[in-house]
Amino acid sequence: MANHELGRAQGHDLALGQDHDLTVGSDHHMTIAPDHELPDHELDHAHELSVGPQGHEDLSVVHGQAHGDLVSAQSHELAIEAVQQVTPVQPRISSLDLAIAQNHDLTVGQEFPDVKACRRALRDAAIALHFEIQTVKSDKTRFTAKCASEGCPWRIHAAKLPGVPTFSIRTIHEGHTCGGITHSGHQQASVAWVANSVEERLRENPSYKPKEILEDIHRSYGITLSYKQAWRGKERIMQAVRGSFEEGYRLLPAYCEQIRRTNPGSIAAVYGNPVDNCFQRLFVSFHASIYGFVNACRPLLGLDRTLLKSKYLGTLLFATGFDGDGQLFPLAFGVVDEETDDNWMWFLSELHNLLEVNTENMPRLTILSDRQKGIVDGVEANFPTAFHGFCMRHLSESFRKEFNNSTLVHLLWDAAYALTVIEFEAKIVEIEEISADAAYWIRRIPPRLWATAYFEGTRFGHLTANITESLNSWILEASGLPIVQMMECIRRQLMTWFNERRETSSSWVSILVPSAERRVADALDRARSYQVLRANEAEFEVISHEGTNIVDIRNRCCLCRGWQLYGLPCSHAVAALLSCRQNVHRFTESCFTVANYRKTYSQTIHPVPDKTLWKELSEGSQNGVANAVEISINPPKSLRPPGRPRKKRIKAEDRGRVKRVVHCSRCNQTGHFRTTCTTPI
Structure with a gap:
């Protein structure tokens, strides 16, 4: 044999040598040849000598994964003669004993930093060996546990060393007679254990899904957990990494201060209810974005929004421009507790103040948005000279929902793209020939607000403000994070965009983009x-x-x-x-030149330090930023309703199918179920 192990039983050493012949006598005595030394060897993976639960010597030879009776190798003749008489027992070894020796070695005298580490090591061993434990005693100085299976003698006791928090294993009764658990779960596989098991991978890959956690744990440990356990385990780690949703709202004033400190000229303000300080509104716009939009972007803004997918209800509002090469250029972000006409009016008022302060002459903008009343009123009140156009995506969705006819929808788009009045009217006539009601529905909306032939402003070919769909790859992921983490995700994406586009344009040699x-x-x-x-x-x-x-x-x-x-x-x-x-x-318009494109991204969006440094940096601030943040923001009162939030927005071409009317038992309104209800209660 390549390796051997020396086992001890009742003060007698048993050695297995490659050239030793041991025979089993009829009286079950064991004799050790006097002319051989007794060196310590390690038992290799195919052979093990174990001590039975009553102090008897159990000798077993395990080949591959076989356990149980004594197996003789082809070239080895094993004989045992005893110096003293022992009671013969049936040779037996369990997978529990083998696994402890190989992976989860718990030995007398083994030390742990504290009682928590001791309990954690024991729990890991129990899960790996497929037996459950029951705590007998656990306090500041002692920890005792036993096998949860009735009648099994396995038991362990650890105690605190004097003067230090260290715990040491004092005694172990290692023999299991229970055979392990017989079900697919495990009592010790708690949420805390799941969290510890997947922490490293979650930190590397935050998108690690609960379903993948279940599969990996089953593959590694052979136990089956519920989806809720995996989800809660992930949430525990993510909360430790990103902070809680409640902490996110509490940190908003300090976060706004850090934005203003690290990115001078930026606007960052949070507003709470004056009565209970519950969150109401947040407005953020970085100086680099303001400078690029005012000095080099197309005079075109798109307004859109997306619902937050976090623990609390809310809506993320966007105001996004377009650079000379047609790429999205986010200008400002707003977060509100709910999407209302008043909140849209507030957001557009903040947007107007932002542009008014940073421009000598307010550019005559073209604004694209939904037909929502709050947006229409807000644009008229804050941008009276702007050309306001309705987003054709939203308009076509409403049209499809009303008439459910793909031919009519295609004709509507043809009418919107028509460059001349003659072409436009020809398409409307085609619609009228199919459905007079559809033509009447279209004519009720002034064509100057959506039709290219009548629109007075310059949309640069943009008929939609589908900002959310364009930002879909990362904005949906961000919308499920605590609010400060969400804003940081947005800031990092903008910082990356600015740098990448600045570097890309440095190699352009043409006049135009x-x-x-x-x-x-x-x-x-x-x-x-x-x-x-x-x-x-x-x-x-x-x-x-x-x-x-x-x-x-x-x-x-x-x-x-x-x-x-x-x-x-x-x-x-x-x-x-x-x-x-x-x-x-x-x-050509100046916004299409490479020089202006480089000017668009000439400024930098600077990093924001980790939240652990905010207090120290604020106290040492010398740039005029307020050194202390007095206000504390509480989460909004409306929690997100139960159920999984929608991850993707339904595309325009997928909308409009006739659906039955449904009723919500939560708010008593029609059009949705209780599980998808977003109405604040």
């Missing part, structure tokens, strides 16, 4: 086949196979309206500019 360069190049290809007739220094007549269009390069407009709508010369305008040898790039 890539998307604008492609659009101009396409217009150039088509313009070369057009015939151009010049009326004066600014006015041109452009003839193509599509018809005749009039171009005015001084006012930057074309009869097709493509130049006005997109901010880039259309193919007719390009043909006119080429005919008079003008540089096409000089006639």
Whole structure:
């Protein structure tokens, strides 16, 4: 044998040597040859000598995973002669004894930092060995436990060492006669044990799902837990990592202070109910975003929102711009306890104040949003000169829900995209031929608020404000975190975007951003086949196979309206500019230039230190930021109702199927069930 173990029983050493012959006598005596020393050896994985529960020597040879009777190897003849007489017992070894020796070694004299560590080690051993324990005594100085199976003699006792918190195992009765547990669960597999088992992996991968936890624990330990145990175990660790939801609200004033301290010029303010300090509103906008939007972005804003998926009800509001390359450029965020007209009015008022303070002349914005009354009133009150357009995604969803006809919905979109009034009216006539009610429904909404042919502002081709769907990959994950962690997730994403886009644009050598360069190049290809007739220094007549269009390069407009709508010369305008040898790039909006794009991301969103340092940093602040935060914010009163929150927003094309009317037993309203009810009670 490669390895051997020396076992001791009642003061007698038993040695197994490769060249020793031991025979079992009829009187069951054991004799040790006098001419051999008794060195200590380790029993290898295939052989073990154990001590029986009554102090008798049980010899067993285990091959692979076989346990039980004595097995003779082909080249070994085992014989035993006793120096003293012992009572013969049936050789037996359990998987419990084997596992303790290999993985969970509990020995007399073993020490632990404290009683908690002692209990934890015993619990881990019990789970790994598939037996349950029952605590007999547990206090500051003693800990005693036994096997929970009735009649099993296994028992352990540990005690505190004098003068130190260390606990030491004093006695162990190691023999199990119970055979282990016979069910798939385990009494010691508590929520705390689950949390300790998955803590390391959860810290590395916060998206580690309860279902995956169940599978991994079953695979590693052979026990089956409930989904609730896995979920609660994960929540315990996540709460330790990210803090509780209640702590998140309590830290909001200090967090806002840190944003203002680390990102000077940023706006961060939290508001609570003056009566009980329950959370009501939060507004955050970083200086880098304000600077980039005011100085370099397209004068276009989209408004949208998403429900929080956290413990407490709430809504996250967005105001998002678009950079020169058409990418989303978040400007401001608001969190409110519920989505109401008053909260939208407040959010738009904060947005107006933000822009008014940071601009000498308020740009004439184009704002895209839902038709919600609070948004409409808020835009009219705070941005009276802005061009307000309705988001076509929301409009088409309402239209589909009302008429449930995909053909009509497609015609509605065609009407929205029509560049001229003639094209628009032709699509409305087609709708009217299918359904007069649908045409009447459309005409009730002023076309200047949604139809391209009538819209007076510049939407740069954007007909929707589907910000949430565009940010779907990370904003939904953030919306389920405590509020401070959610805002930090948003800040980190913005910080990363700014840096990545700044670095990417540093290698661009073109005049315009890539998307604008492609659009101009396409217009150039088509313009070369057009015939151009010049009326004066600014006015041109452009003839193509599509018809005749009039171009005015001084006012930057074309009869097709493509130049006005997109901010880039259309193919007719390009043909006119080429005919008079003008540089096409000089006639594009400044927001499309690479220089302006770099200016958009020229500022930095700075990191916010860990919350453990906030108090120290605030006390040492010398930049005029308030050194002390007096207010304490409590969570909102409305808890999220039971049930799993929706993870993904339903896309527009999936909406509109006819559904039966359902009734909520929680708020007594129609249209939803109790499990999905979000009405504050």
